[in-house]
Amino acid sequence: MMKKNLGATHALRAVFAIRDKILSGQYSPGDRLGEVAIAEELNISRTPVRDALSHLAGEGMLERASTGGFVIRDFGFDDIADSIELRGILEGTVARLAAERGASKVRMNKLDKIILSIDECFDTEKFKVNRTLYAERNAEFHEEFGKLSGSEVMERELSRVMKMPFASPSAFLSNKKESRAYYLELCTAQQQHRDILLAIAKGQGTRAEAIARAHANLAMVSLGETLAINPLKFTSQNSKSK
Amino acid sequence: MMKKNLGATHALRAVFAIRDKILSGQYSPGDRLGEVAIAEELNISRTPVRDALSHLAGEGMLERASTGGFVIRDFGFDDIADSIELRGILEGTVARLAAERGASKVRMNKLDKIILSIDECFDTEKFKVNRTLYAERNAEFHEEFGKLSGSEVMERELSRVMKMPFASPSAFLSNKKESRAYYLELCTAQQQHRDILLAIAKGQGTRAEAIARAHANLAMVSLGETLAINPLKFTSQNSKSK
Amino acid sequence: MMKKNLGATHALRAVFAIRDKILSGQYSPGDRLGEVAIAEELNISRTPVRDALSHLAGEGMLERASTGGFVIRDFGFDDIADSIELRGILEGTVARLAAERGASKVRMNKLDKIILSIDECFDTEKFKVNRTLYAERNAEFHEEFGKLSGSEVMERELSRVMKMPFASPSAFLSNKKESRAYYLELCTAQQQHRDILLAIAKGQGTRAEAIARAHANLAMVSLGETLAINPLKFTSQNSKSK
Amino acid sequence: MMKKNLGATHALRAVFAIRDKILSGQYSPGDRLGEVAIAEELNISRTPVRDALSHLAGEGMLERASTGGFVIRDFGFDDIADSIELRGILEGTVARLAAERGASKVRMNKLDKIILSIDECFDTEKFKVNRTLYAERNAEFHEEFGKLSGSEVMERELSRVMKMPFASPSAFLSNKKESRAYYLELCTAQQQHRDILLAIAKGQGTRAEAIARAHANLAMVSLGETLAINPLKFTSQNSKSK
Numbered sequence: 001m002m003k004k005n006l007g008a009t010h011a012l013r014a015v016f017a018i019r020d021k022i023l024s025g026q027y028s029p030g031d032r033l034g035e036v037a038i039a040e041e042l043n044i045s046r047t048p049v050r051d052a053l054s055h056l057a058g059e060g061m062l063e064r065a066s067t068g069g070f071v072i073r074d075f076g077f078d079d080i081a082d083s084i085e086l087r088g089i090l091e092g093t094v095a096r097l098a099a100e101r102g103a104s105k106v107r108m109n110k111l112d113k114i115i116l117s118i119d120e121c122f123d124t125e126k127f128k129v130n131r132t133l134y135a136e137r138n139a140e141f142h143e144e145f146g147k148l149s150g151s152e153v154m155e156r157e158l159s160r161v162m163k164m165p166f167a168s169p170s171a172f173l174s175n176k177k178e179s180r181a182y183y184l185e186l187c188t189a190q191q192q193h194r195d196i197l198l199a200i201a202k203g204q205g206t207r208a209e210a211i212a213r214a215h216a217n218l219a220m221v222s223l224g225e226t227l228a229i230n231p232l233k234f235t236s237q238n239s240k241s242k
Numbered sequence: 243m244m245k246k247n248l249g250a251t252h253a254l255r256a257v258f259a260i261r262d263k264i265l266s267g268q269y270s271p272g273d274r275l276g277e278v279a280i281a282e283e284l285n286i287s288r289t290p291v292r293d294a295l296s297h298l299a300g301e302g303m304l305e306r307a308s309t310g311g312f313v314i315r316d317f318g319f320d321d322i323a324d325s326i327e328l329r330g331i332l333e334g335t336v337a338r339l340a341a342e343r344g345a346s347k348v349r350m351n352k353l354d355k356i357i358l359s360i361d362e363c364f365d366t367e368k369f370k371v372n373r374t375l376y377a378e379r380n381a382e383f384h385e386e387f388g389k390l391s392g393s394e395v396m397e398r399e400l401s402r403v404m405k406m407p408f409a410s411p412s413a414f415l416s417n418k419k420e421s422r423a424y425y426l427e428l429c430t431a432q433q434q435h436r437d438i439l440l441a442i443a444k445g446q447g448t449r450a451e452a453i454a455r456a457h458a459n460l461a462m463v464s465l466g467e468t469l470a471i472n473p474l475k476f477t478s479q480n481s482k483s484k
Numbered sequence: 485m486m487k488k489n490l491g492a493t494h495a496l497r498a499v500f501a502i503r504d505k506i507l508s509g510q511y512s513p514g515d516r517l518g519e520v521a522i523a524e525e526l527n528i529s530r531t532p533v534r535d536a537l538s539h540l541a542g543e544g545m546l547e548r549a550s551t552g553g554f555v556i557r558d559f560g561f562d563d564i565a566d567s568i569e570l571r572g573i574l575e576g577t578v579a580r581l582a583a584e585r586g587a588s589k590v591r592m593n594k595l596d597k598i599i600l601s602i603d604e605c606f607d608t609e610k611f612k613v614n615r616t617l618y619a620e621r622n623a624e625f626h627e628e629f630g631k632l633s634g635s636e637v638m639e640r641e642l643s644r645v646m647k648m649p650f651a652s653p654s655a656f657l658s659n660k661k662e663s664r665a666y667y668l669e670l671c672t673a674q675q676q677h678r679d680i681l682l683a684i685a686k687g688q689g690t691r692a693e694a695i696a697r698a699h700a701n702l703a704m705v706s707l708g709e710t711l712a713i714n715p716l717k718f719t720s721q722n723s724k725s726k
Numbered sequence: 727m728m729k730k731n732l733g734a735t736h737a738l739r740a741v742f743a744i745r746d747k748i749l750s751g752q753y754s755p756g757d758r759l760g761e762v763a764i765a766e767e768l769n770i771s772r773t774p775v776r777d778a779l780s781h782l783a784g785e786g787m788l789e790r791a792s793t794g795g796f797v798i799r800d801f802g803f804d805d806i807a808d809s810i811e812l813r814g815i816l817e818g819t820v821a822r823l824a825a826e827r828g829a830s831k832v833r834m835n836k837l838d839k840i841i842l843s844i845d846e847c848f849d850t851e852k853f854k855v856n857r858t859l860y861a862e863r864n865a866e867f868h869e870e871f872g873k874l875s876g877s878e879v880m881e882r883e884l885s886r887v888m889k890m891p892f893a894s895p896s897a898f899l900s901n902k903k904e905s906r907a908y909y910l911e912l913c914t915a916q917q918q919h920r921d922i923l924l925a926i927a928k929g930q931g932t933r934a935e936a937i938a939r940a941h942a943n944l945a946m947v948s949l950g951e952t953l954a955i956n957p958l959k960f961t962s963q964n965s966k967s968k
Contacts, residue, residue: 082395089335093327099584100687124906153324153406164395180850184913191914203584206690207943210936217933342825342929366664422608429668430675445826448932449701452694459691566879573819577811637808637890648879 010044012132014052017042019171022061022072023223029074032065060165075165081220083167088216090158091142095208097149099200107148108197114141115193122190127183134186135170141193142169148200166223169216189218252286254374256294259284261413264303264314265465271316274307302407317407323462325409330458332400333384337450339391341442349390350439356383357435364432369425376428377412383435384411390442408465411458431460494528496616498536501526503655506545506556507707513558516549544649559649565704567651572700574642575626576693579680581633583689591632592681598625599677606674611667618670619654625677626653632684650707653700673702736770738858740778743768745897748787748798749949755800758791786891801891807946809893814942816884817868821934823875825926833874834923840867841919848916853909860912861896867919868895874926892949895942915944 018038021027039049053070056062060083062070114137121134146158162168192215199208260280263269281291295312298304302325304312356379363376388400404410434457441450502522505511517537523530537554540546544567546554598621605618630642646652676699683692744764747753765775779796782788786809788796840863847860872884888894918941925934 078393079395082393085335085339086395086399089331093331096690097327100689151320151324153321153328157328157403161399184910184917187910188914188917191910203687203689205584205688206580206693207939209690210940213933214936214940338932342931426668426671426675430672433668433672445929445931447826447930448822448935449697451932452698455691456694456698562877563879566877569819569823570879570883573815577815581811635804635808637805637812641812641887645883 009132010042011048011051011055012135014038014042014044014049015055015135016131018052018056019061027072029072031072033062033070033072035069058163059168059171060163061171073165079164080166080223083161083164084216084220084223086164087158087161087167087169088213090154090161091145091216092209092212094146094149094151094154094158095196095200095212096205097151097154099203099205099208101150102203103148103200104150107144108201111141111144111148111197114144115190115197118190118193122183122187127180129183129186138189139168139170145196166219169219171219185218185222189215192218251374252284253290253293253297254377256280256284256286256291257297257377258373260294260298261303269314271314273314275304275312275314277311300405301410301413302405303413315407321406322408322465325403325406326458326462326465328406329400329403329409329411330455332396332403333387333458334451334454336388336391336393336396336400337438337442337454338447339393339396341445341447341450343392344445345390345442346392349386350443353383353386353390353439356386357432357439360432360435364425364429369422371425371428380431381410381412387438408461411461413461413465427460427464431457434460493616494526495532495535495539496619498522498526498528498533499539500615502536502540503545511556513556515556517546517554517556519553542647543652543655544647557649563648564650564707567645567648568700568704568707570648571642571645571651571653572697574638574645575629575700576696578630578633578635578638578642579684579692579696580689581635581638583684583687583692585634586687587632587684588634591628592685595625595628595632595681598628599674599681602674602677606667606671611664613667613670622673623652623654629680650703653703655703655707669702669706673699676702735858736768736774737777737781738861740764740768740770740775741781741861742857744778744782745787753798755798757798759788759796759798761795784889785894785897786889787897799891805890806892806949809887809890810942810946810949812890813884813887813893813895814939816880816887817871817942818935818938820872820875820877820880820884821922821926821938822931823877823880825929825931825934827876828929829874829926830876833870834927837867837870837874837923840870841916841923844916844919848909848913853906855909855912864915865894865896871922892945895945897945911944911948915941918944 018027018033027033033053035046035049035053038052039046042049053062057064057070060075061073063073065071118134118137118141121130121137123129142162143159146155146162149155192211196208196211196215199205199211260269260275269275275295277288277291277295280295281288284291295304299306299312302317303315305315307313360376360379360383363372363379365371384404385401388397388404391397407413434453438450438453438457441447441453502511502517511517519530519533519537522536523533526533537546541548541554544559545557547557549555602618602621602625605614605621607613626646627643630639630646633639676695680692680695680699683689683695744753744759753759759779761772761775761779764779765772768775779788783790783796786801787799789799791797844860844863844867847856847863849855868888869885872881872888875881891897918937922934922937922941925931925937
């Protein structure tokens with residue numbers, strides 16, 4: 001989902017920064033985002049900011065205003081949670097169908113290579129992760145993964161769902177936290193990439209589906225942690241009481 | 243999905259008749275459907291034919307031609323199978339979430355009443371089913387069911403998926419077969435309606451999800467039987483070899 | 485589980501009759517069962533009664549008294565429910581593993597033949613089932629099915645679990661009810677036999693597991709219906725409150 | 727499963743050492759294990775060796791010889807794999823039932839405390855784990871966990887299965903490997919302990935079952951890694967070709 005031309009470090013940092021401000025409540029639903037102001041604040045040029053805004057609109061966090069420019073979309077915690085759940089369900093189905101119907105060797109090899117390239121994002125000595133690179137390659141993995149079952153219907157649906165608020169596989173990455181816990185979390189995520197492919201290769205559909213669901217749920221957990229520190233400003237007014 | 247005003251016997255019969263002709267290959271993808279010709283052939287007026295065509299477009303089997311009127315959509319067996327699979331997955335998720343989060347009593351009661359009204363479609367003496375009525379009330383059940391988890395995201399997605407080719411819960415009903423086997427099949431479907439609600443009431447999410455998936459799969463089985471007799475004319479050229 | 489030499493009509497009728505008396509509370513836990521009295525009551529000779537008692541001990545409903553003879557075992561509704569659940573879980577696992585690892589053609593053919601022989605138990609004109617025959621062949625199906633995954637561990641465990649109270653696949657058959665509803669219930673059970681094998685043949689492990697679990701649950705439902713009419717006398721004192 | 731009096735460092739080291747020798751093929755099925763020889767080799771007294779042998783017999787890896795003493799049991803890789811699978815299935819069921827039926831607060835609190843005590847086994851600065859302590863407390867967690875669903879049937883079955891070869895939750899711990907990868911593996915296992923309880927607390931049965939299955943599968947993965955280095959000597963002659 002993350003477009004190649006967004007790989008530019010500046011644009012991705014802008015994505016992280018704006019996302020954090022939405023989650024922390026510094027921006028509210030309906031707020032208009034000005035390119036110039038953001039560019040100045042982050043001390044980068046306007047082009048990467050424009051790319052970042054466009055990317056966040058694709059993720060469903062912003063929407064284009066009728067008067068031009070972008071505003072923060074109005075959504076509650078339930079919408080976010082259910083969108084992530086939905087991605088897990090669809091990726092789980094792709095995993096199960098790939099295991100049951102058999103996946104093409106070419107696609108499996110391609111995914112294996114992406115996994116190796118994600119390994120390179122981890123500095124196992126200093127316990128740090130290159131997040132810009134991780135976001136890019138993780139997005140590449142999930143985009144490629146969506147094609148694995150050979151079902152055009154599932155591929156199309158999944159690609160649509162990934163554009164919902166926070167349902168993008170890289171939506172949980174942020175600038176903020178830099179900790180051992182975070183490092184371990186990304187290790188777990190990367191291990192799940194491997195385990196999903198292994199289960200598919202062995203024809204274990206139930207297991208492949210379960211891991212893919214757990215993988216999406218990790219984003220949910222991560223989001224929950226972020227929100228525990230910065231409770232979503234607009235949650236109370238939007239989310240339904242159950 | 244089946245609109246109330248379609249309840250008219252004539253319109254629903256037209257739906258069944260046209261669907262059968264598509265499945266049996268009498269109509270091919272791209273064929274244009276003329277209101278007048280169909281009305282004459284079925285010996286009914288043009289208004290119910292227009293309703294039927296509009297309904298079948300909503301199910302994804304026809305599409306509006308740029309020049310007005312409707313043409314048969316081009317889709318293969320895989321698309322149909324995957325759309326039904328997708329409905330099963332989403333209805334399964336609604337069932338599971340309703341069991342886990344708890345479903346509103348008002349909605350559960352409403353569904354119970356619809357189930358009782360479906361019972362009335364069965365003539366247990368003559369082993370016959372009033373299919374027009376069944377189609378209407380079954381559609382009502384599934385439309386109401388989509389709201390049961392309280393998740394707007396799931397409700398919206400499900401309602402969208404039901405408009406895909408053959409993914410509508412009543413898409414497998416046809417004029418053709420009238421047999422003991424068919425009667426038993428609808429008994430099974432109706433029993434599944436009951437079992438899903440029972441599992442939800444008991445908070446058994448895994449079971450509720452499994453039955454809902456099996457319920458959608460019944461449509462798949464039924465379609466397979468129909469196609470075994472009348473192999474889908476346009477299957478070979480459209481479906482991918484696996 | 486049902487031994488061949490039990491096929492004798494008299495012995496199986498004795499099994500049904502004694503089981504009904506336990507469920508209806510005419511016998512209580514600890515009650516001693518006398519061969520002579522039962523033989524007289526059912527107007528059959530003592531040999532089939534002895535076979536029936538031995539069979540019910542194998543099902544876990546009776547236990548051998550230290551002084552010889554059999555007494556009713558002490559168990560609550562929870563034990564029964566959990567034993568049936570456990571059988572469903574293990575048969576589900578056998579189904580899933582068979583789908584994932586591939587099942588031997590010889591065994592699949594054997595199961596197909598047993599299914600055809602079960603078909604013969606149904607009188608589709610009069611809507612009646614030959615229950616003695618059904619019990620025998622159904623037991624044969626489940627015994628053979630336990631070997632399908634090729635896992636000796638699963639086969640051994642399953643065979644052990646089937647000896648728990650009411651966990652035998654034929655434990656829910658009784659003399660009492662003779663109704664349309666009962667006929668449909670057995671039709672559903674037989675259809676599930678077919679669907680499990682079909683899912684395995686297609687390599688659909690998740691689906692095969694789900695149907696096998698639902699199949700065991702049918703016994704639970706049937707038991708619940710019986711108990712709704714004849715509440716298990718010894719339930720209250722034995723079952724845990726949840 | 728790990729008895730308190732085995733907590734003694736010496737006994738547990740003996741358990742690890744003997745297990746490694748079985749896995750590495752230094753001991754073969756049928757080999758007799760002498761207390762004196764092992765005590766001398768490990769330079770410890772005979773009492774902890776006797777405890778270790780008794781513990782390994784409880785795990786199903788040794789059996790008591792008719793002439794006294796212990797011999798290595800004869801089992802293939804399939805038996806091990808299926809036993810671990812079986813434990814995952816049963817623990818998964820306990821997790822699901824606990825989520826669906828509701829778990830007692832007292833038991834949940836007890837498990838929470840055990841999890842905190844497992845945290846203490848991790849040296850997050852040096853990336854090391856105190857394995858003796860981990861083995862003990864992990865065993866305590868799984869023993870307590872088996873009671874969580876309130877089902878006596880499941881508790882009894884699970885406790886029986888944990889005595890099968892390698893199905894014990896601590897059977898995959900060994901003296902050998904001491905690496906970053908191993909540290910991360912135990913972090914993942916401990917995170918799963920937390921995630922299972924969280925899913926149960928939220929009433930998410932499907933998720934709880936899936937994580938519990940994945941947790942048992944981790945033992946399988948770990949075993950596979952060990953065997954990749956030291957292929958099980960007696961595998962070829964015992965395991966079935968699939």
